[in-house]
Amino acid sequence: xxxxxxxxxxxxxxxxxxxxxxxxxxxxxxxxxVELACSGTLLRHxxxxxxxxxxxxxxGELGTRGSAELRLQxxxxxxxxxxxxxxxxxxxxxxxxxxxxxxxxxxxxxIRRYSPKIIICNAVSDRHPDHGRASxxxxxxxxxAGLRKIETTYQNEAQVCWRPQAIYHCIQDRWTKPDLVVDxxxxxxxxxxxxxxxxxxxxxxxxxxxxxxxxSPEFMEYVKGRMSEMGRLIGAxxxxxxxxxxxxxxxxLFALI
Numbered sequence: 001x002x003x004x005x006x007x008x009x010x011x012x013x014x015x016x017x018x019x020x021x022x023x024x025x026x027x028x029x030x031x032x033x034v035e036l037a038c039s040g041t042l043l044r045h046x047x048x049x050x051x052x053x054x055x056x057x058x059x060g061e062l063g064t065r066g067s068a069e070l071r072l073q074x075x076x077x078x079x080x081x082x083x084x085x086x087x088x089x090x091x092x093x094x095x096x097x098x099x100x101x102x103x104x105x106x107x108x109x110x111i112r113r114y115s116p117k118i119i120i121c122n123a124v125s126d127r128h129p130d131h132g133r134a135s136x137x138x139x140x141x142x143x144x145a146g147l148r149k150i151e152t153t154y155q156n157e158a159q160v161c162w163r164p165q166a167i168y169h170c171i172q173d174r175w176t177k178p179d180l181v182v183d184x185x186x187x188x189x190x191x192x193x194x195x196x197x198x199x200x201x202x203x204x205x206x207x208x209x210x211x212x213x214x215x216s217p218e219f220m221e222y223v224k225g226r227m228s229e230m231g232r233l234i235g236a237x238x239x240x241x242x243x244x245x246x247x248x249x250x251x252x253l254f255a256l257i
Contacts, residue, residue, distance in 0.1 A: 040182070074200065118166050
């Protein structure tokens with residue numbers, strides 16, 4: 001049975017998922033990674049009619065500002081602004097998760113449960129060490145999710161193996177030459193709104209929290225500048241860039257224009 005039961009308590013989403021197959025799954029190691037790096041792409045694909053979900057690996061509990069509880073609330077608010085089908089948090093240990101068997105199995109279960117055709121995940125290498133480690137974890141778990149001899153269960157039922165068709169890696173803090181860029185011009189304003197749902201993390205003149213590299217008023221100008229820089233590469237106003245693990249295949253060269 002394909003069904004989604006979504007209940008809203010305050011600003012938190014509680015989801016009951018049955019054979020929850022989606023088109024695109026964005027996996028970020030910290031709440032707000034997805035919003036910063038690829039939410040414009042999610043908005044574009046939702047507008048095109050694709051089913052999109054978000055999976056956060058950790059609660060971002062080591063962040064200088066805010067708390068795990070607050071980040072979960074903010075993540076739910078951002079999910080509503082984006083209009084994703086669901087947002088789920090695996091509650092791995094921020095900073096101390098590892099690319100090992102236990103974490104891979106946890107992620108394999110999630111990948112098989114949602115059965116995404118495409119996964120977007122963190123940058124392959126970045127300033128924050130969690131980003132690169134999460135990128136490798138997702139990439140390996142996505143491959144192993146397709147091996148039938150690795151057994152996992154969900155709600156006491158054996159899962160069927162599943163391997164996504166493509167994995168795209170975000171470009172985050174460090175500049176990386178993109179392999180492809182998505183035009184997000186019509187969705188840039190909504191992307192900024194989704195980012196700012198994380199009120200504890202970004203600039204607020206009323207905040208008493210310590211200043212961090214992303215909480216200054218200039219940081220959002222950097223975000224807009226990166227969007228503009230990526231857009232310029234493809235002749236668009238705003239864009240989001242990605243790197244690929246294998247060459248992308250197309251049936252129509254004109255689809256790349």
